[in-house]
Amino acid sequence: MKRKEPMRFIDPHIHCISRTTDDYEALAAAGVVAVIEPAFWQGQPRTEAGSFKDYFAMLVGWERFRASQFGIRHYCAIGLNSKEANNPKLAEAVIDMLPLFLGKEGVVALGEIGYDDQTEIEDKYFRVQLELAKEVDLPVMVHTPHRDKKQGTTRSMDVIEEHGIAPGRVVIDHNNEETVQEVLDRGFWAAFTIYPKTKMGNERMVEVVKKFGTERIIVDSSADWGVSDPLAVPKTARLMLERGITPKDVETVTYSNALAAYGQSGQIKEEHWADAPGIDQRDLFAGNSVLRGQDPRVGGGIIE
Numbered sequence: 603m604k605r606k607e608p609m610r611f612i613d614p615h616i617h618c619i620s621r622t623t624d625d626y627e628a629l630a631a632a633g634v635v636a637v638i639e640p641a642f643w644q645g646q647p648r649t650e651a652g653s654f655k656d657y658f659a660m661l662v663g664w665e666r667f668r669a670s671q672f673g674i675r676h677y678c679a680i681g682l683n684s685k686e687a688n689n690p691k692l693a694e695a696v697i698d699m700l701p702l703f704l705g706k707e708g709v710v711a712l713g714e715i716g717y718d719d720q721t722e723i724e725d726k727y728f729r730v731q732l733e734l735a736k737e738v739d740l741p742v743m744v745h746t747p748h749r750d751k752k753q754g755t756t757r758s759m760d761v762i763e764e765h766g767i768a769p770g771r772v773v774i775d776h777n778n779e780e781t782v783q784e785v786l787d788r789g790f791w792a793a794f795t796i797y798p799k800t801k802m803g804n805e806r807m808v809e810v811v812k813k814f815g816t817e818r819i820i821v822d823s824s825a826d827w828g829v830s831d832p833l834a835v836p837k838t839a840r841l842m843l844e845r846g847i848t849p850k851d852v853e854t855v856t857y858s859n860a861l862a863a864y865g866q867s868g869q870i871k872e873e874h875w876a877d878a879p880g881i882d883q884r885d886l887f888a889g890n891s892v893l894r895g896q897d898p899r900v901g902g903g904i905i906e
């Protein structure tokens with residue numbers, strides 16, 4: 603399908619520190635203008651609280667800079683993930699350091715938090731962090747469990763309501779056809795992660811939009827260190843257009859809704875990319891560059 607204006611996208615859930623500069627270049631070429639990187643676990647559990655501190659500092663610091671060097675605006679969500687909440691000694695220390703990071707520039711939500719195995723201790727730290735989100739007045743990004751998803755999703759929303767957080771301030775992520783109706787009925791944002799082969803594929807996402815419409819529906823990649831596709835958002839958009847969904851509706855679920863949901867933080871705004879100066883890879887972050895001795899790109903060209 604030909605359009606005069608190139609489409610632009612936001613991927614509101616992607617773990618960029620696990621991705622390469624090739625991915626950033628591909629994202630920018632595909633029209634992704636901004637990404638949101640929620641704090642999560644790293645494939646193996648951290649053993650020291652200090653590892654979280656450096657990780658959070660990287661999300662608000664180096665990674666934000668690294669993305670900018672490839673023309674992508676980078677935002678993040680800060681929180682204690684459900685999996686590592688199961689280590690009580692670490693969990694307490696991480697909770698204590700969260701307020702320091704939640705107030706940093708570019709932090710658009712508290713997240714991703716919620717349930718993994720739905721243990722008692724996960725429940726405890728989910729609730730502690732919901733209270734913290736109220737205190738710092740940030741939206742919340744909720745990770746729903748991959749096992750017992752339906753029940754875990756319902757339980758997450760019950761707990762959020764119990765803590766008096768407005769559903770319009772909360773994005774429930776990793777939905778599927780089984781969970782979406784209830785999430786929408788209860789007034790929450792419903793995000794869908796597009797996995798390359800299993801779980802939600804992009805064909806299924808087309809059907810979800812055809813059936814449920816576009817209101818409060820958000821598409822993301824959740825690309826990380828595992829088998830995943832950082833281009834899931836633009837690829838799904840393309841398939842939607844091919845299947846007859848209007849460009850306006852595609853834009854709603856791959857751009858505007860994410861901006862509206864996380865824009866409630868006051869930290870992510872369209873003018874950040876609309877009025878942004880071009881790329882200048884001569885820039886440094888704390889004295890360090892992304893170039894590794896290569897020629898810098900400035901604007902569209904390469905300076906030799």
Ligand SMILES: [Zn+2]
Nearest residue numbers: 640642714824
């Ligand atoms: Zn994630």
